[in-house]
Every structure is written in structure tokens, then in C-alpha cells.
Amino acid sequence: MRSFQTQDSFSLSSVKPLDGLLPYRDHCLEATRRALQGRKRVRTACPVCGERLAPAGNVGELPYVRCPQDGSLFLAELPDREAWSRLLAEVRQFRNSSASFHAQITQSRADHVYGPKLEWIQDTLRLQELAHPTLLEVGSSSDDFSRLLRESGLFLQIQSIGESEIGQGTEQAQVAVLLESLDRTDDPAGLLKRVSDRLAPGGLLFVTALLSSGFDFSVLGTRNLYLYPPDRANCFSRDGLSKLLEQSGFILQEVSTPGVLDLQVVRAHAQRDAALPLSVFEKTLVSSDLETQRAFQEFLQQRGLSSFARLVAKKGDGTA
């Protein structure tokens, strides 16, 4: 197995500025509250290990629960499946509209978020000696990234499909991409099963996710303003996400945490809220010089401790 470290360097404000995020986050929380007014499902067991979930705190009055075994976080209550699908579609539409902060930093996100992701996919295809495969893009969160994929010329054919529609088709692809889809699905194991069914034997799965085991989530917990439903209804730990993929019959090829924003996220929270409870060590770290911060972020990347994860897995022969 391999892991990647990157020397990418960009500011939080250029890709997901905290100030810009807050109205979008409020919109997401409000939409989730509305969706929860109907029938609810309560999550009591960890979708990875089955352990009984423990309360983790509220996010915008919505309770989150934590797996005591690996620290993964989950939105405690979910609306019924149809309401969840509608919620995801509504939020996606808002995200891609001019009302969202994403619209104001389109180019910057293309340079620092989508470009590196495309390069990662391209390099991995070369490493796996897979030329012009067919692609299944599942639950894309961004029109911009979907366009980049189409324009890249990397794929013979691309099928873009929502998380809830994936069970409807039968055509198999050689590659599937789940960019942060596992963070917002109401049924992570079920989604992986459906993706696996649509992947050819030996097919590759690309996954990105935010991790509860990463530095900023570990420091901030449910105070982390980047944790909100429905986008982060699930926030797996690195171990939890790895196990989830393995239990779904995938063989891990890469588990990396090449995040560059952990320290910046904590610093942005500290600047916004002077009363944020941070240890002396954490305060020293977030106020340290640029060189120290870079070295620390590099360490997080090298040791799998950043909160941005990307994984590559291969469908095994015995995939369920």
C-alpha cells in the first residue's frame, strides 16, 4: 500500500473561507432540520463495527454520535430515504448556484481543489497501468469537477449518477469516483455495495473524505464549523473509513491524508472565537511561524493525521 504527501500550499480563504462557509452552512443546517420534521431514523450502531454509538455533542442543535471504537462521527438522526435524497439534491443545487460562496472562488477551487484531484486520478491510473477506462462518477458535489473530468480526456466514457440512483443501472465501469459521497450518504455500506456491483472485477475506486481522526477535527470536535449535515452526516476516522472499504470487499491501494489546511482551520476558529478552549500546545502551534506550521502540516500528512483523506481501493474478486 502507498500514501501520498503533497507540497501544495494555499490558504483556507482561497478554497473554503470560514466567513463564506457560514451562510452556506446555515442553509444546510436549516434544510436538514426541515427534512427531519417528517419521519426519522435514529442511528444507534456504528455502520463500520456495529458498536453502540455514544453522544458526541450537537451541531446547530442537531445531535451527533461517535463510535467509541474508532472515533468516527455520525449525524444521530436521519430523515427517511426519500427525504434524504431530496435534501442532498436541494443542497447540491444551492452549492452550485451563485448564492453559495463556492461561486466567488471558482477559479481558486479549480486550481487548488479540483486540479490536484484530477492529477491524483491521472497519476493513479498510470500507476495501475489503466489507460482510458470507463468511469462512474457517483454523487458529484461539483459541476466544475464533473466538467474537468469530462474535459480531461482520461476516460473512454463517463457516467455521472446520484448516490440514490446508482442501484438502478447495471452497466459496469472500470473506475468509480466517490468524492466526499461517503460523508453525506445515509447508508455508507449500502452505497459501497452498490458501487461495487457497478465496478468490473479489479476495478478501481477513488474516495475522498474528511476525517474525524485528522488534526482539526481532533482539536475542535463538534465545534468544528466544517462539520455540518448533510455534507458531513458522516465523518469517519481514518481507521473507520479503511475498515469500511475492506469490509465491502475492496483491497486498499492507497490511504493518504494530503491535507494542507488543518492548522489553518484551527487558527481560523481561534480567531473567530477568542474563548475557544485550546491547550497551551495548540495555542502555541497555531500562532507559530510559517516554517513551524508547514513542518507540522507535513508531519500530519506523512503520518496519516491530516483531516483530508484520499483513498484508492481495488475491487477484490470476492467482493460482495
Add this chain to the structure above:
Amino acid sequence: MNCLIFGYGYMGRIRYQVLRAHPEVKKIWISDPSLDPASRAELGETVLPIDTPVPWEQVDAVFVCTPNNVTADLCVEGLRQCGRVFCEKPPGRNWEDFSRIAEAAAEVPDHTLVFGFNHRLHPSVQAAKALMGQGGLGEILFIKGTYGKSGGLSYQKSWRNNPEVSGGGILLDQGIHMLDLLCLFLGGLSVADAVLADSFWECGVEDNAFVLLRSETGIPAFLHSSATLWKHTFRLEIGCRNGYLVASGLLSKTGSYGREQLVIGKRQFEDEAMALGNPREEIIHFDRDDSWEKEVGEFIAAAKEGRPAQHGTLDEARRVMQIIRDVYALKDHSIRRA
């Protein structure tokens, strides 16, 4: 498949472990007259008693893991007796030893002969190979390889540094792996110049070799092979038209060469995002080396299917032995003494 391992030293032990785990291998014998009594007792009937003839009629494949001075004899015998030989590097002490092996192979139709150049199967090297070329980092502009170790207290006593037994110094012993990698990326190479030195160990063989090479299309390559790198080093730098790769560290039992990794840099001039001369890099870290298993697996598969192996071939061995022959034959190659 029944396998016979000649020599149960460092490499023989590795091959034994890999063969034991291979599903096609039914029986393993070990032949090593210098094996200590404790190991002999531990291995039991696996070890052929001293002076007992080799049961050739039962042997399907031979692994030659001996000091260099008997490598050629055992390879020739193995080829003639069973036609399937896996030979550790180097393929003999010198060009003459290698030529004897090659001649014996030519006389045995449908033989399987593989030489142990496992470094080309290391994950960083395989990843580097996959990332270059068209659509990737583009054509190679140059390669520099450094491979070295610190020798150690037993260095002077080792057969590896006794010219009568080994036939050469660090270039033949360890540098040969890096030469194989240079050939893997560039094809056939000719020697432009070389400097050899016996700077520290004074064994009568080179403890440092600096070799300048040129590919058939003129691409330059450089090797520093050393037994005086006090920090164990494996580093392969590949400059390409669209970027560069640096493979360093080696997944090994001791981990003394550092974490195996591959740096991928993509060329960026001043009109792009980063400052000139400081492009964005990605580093792949690897945590599993299956080169031993792949190497032996391919040998056994080739032997079973009666086909030539895909790596560690006679032609690949010939290329590196030609380079070593030519380096040692350089008119001014006389080793500078300490």
C-alpha cells in the same frame, strides 16, 4: 515443484522463506557445506548431508545463492541437470564467468534462467517506470543513481571483498543493482568514464566507484556506488522533459536505507503557479515490498510454463556485466589507494 538452494547465507535464507510460502513448491533442499551445526539441526532433512550427491532426478529448479567464485560452476551444472536456474547477482565474478553461464544456457533448449535483480521490482522503481513516458513526465533527460552502505566491522573479512572470491568490489556487489536500474530505464549503456577508489577499507577492491555512462541515444547517466556511505543511501534521480522523479529509501529488513518513497515533481516555469525552480511535489510513501515474492513467482511461473522469464533475463544480466567488464578494463582504472 522441487527446489534446491545452493548456499544458505543471507540470500539463501530469503529465498528459502519465499519458496516455503509459494504454493507451487512441494519440496526444498538446501546444500551448503559451510552451514553451522545449529542451523543444520534446525533445518533437519531439508539440508543435504555433506558429501551426499544431489538428487538431480528429483530436482526441478535450482537457486544459486553462493559466493561468486562458485556461481558459474553451479549455474552451468544446474542448467545441464534440470534446465531451471535462479542465480543471485552478480552472475559470476567477471565476464568470463558470465560467458560460461550464457554458453551453457545456449546449449539447453527451453531453459529458464533468471538472475536476482529484485530492485527493479521495488514499488518506488515500478511507480517511477509507470509515471514517465508519453502522457506522463515525458522522455528521460538524465539519471543519477547513488547506492551505498557503510561497510561495517566485518566488511574486510567478508568474501564479498576478497577479490579472489568475489571478483570485484562494491560496484560488482551492490552497484550492479543500480546499473540494472539504469538499464531498465535507458536500455543498453556504454561506459564514458569511471573512477574507482579503495579509499578506506583497503581490501584490494574498490570501495567507491564513480561511473559515467551514456545510453544508445546519448542520454547521460551517472552512478556512485560506495561502501563508505556512513548513512546507508539509495537514491535514484530521474530528470524528464516534463518533470522529475526521485526514488529514495528502500523497504528492507533493517530499514537502514530509510522509508521507501518516490518524489514526483512536475516542471513549472515562472508563468505557472509556483516560483521558478520550486515546483509543487508529491511524495509517495510505500509500506510493502513484495519484490522477492514477485521475482521468485515469475521464475516459477516461467519454469512451469516453459517460457523465458519477463525480468532478470540473460540479456539484462549481459548488459550490466558488460558495463562492469568495461569499467574494470578502463586503461586508467587502477584503483586509487587510501
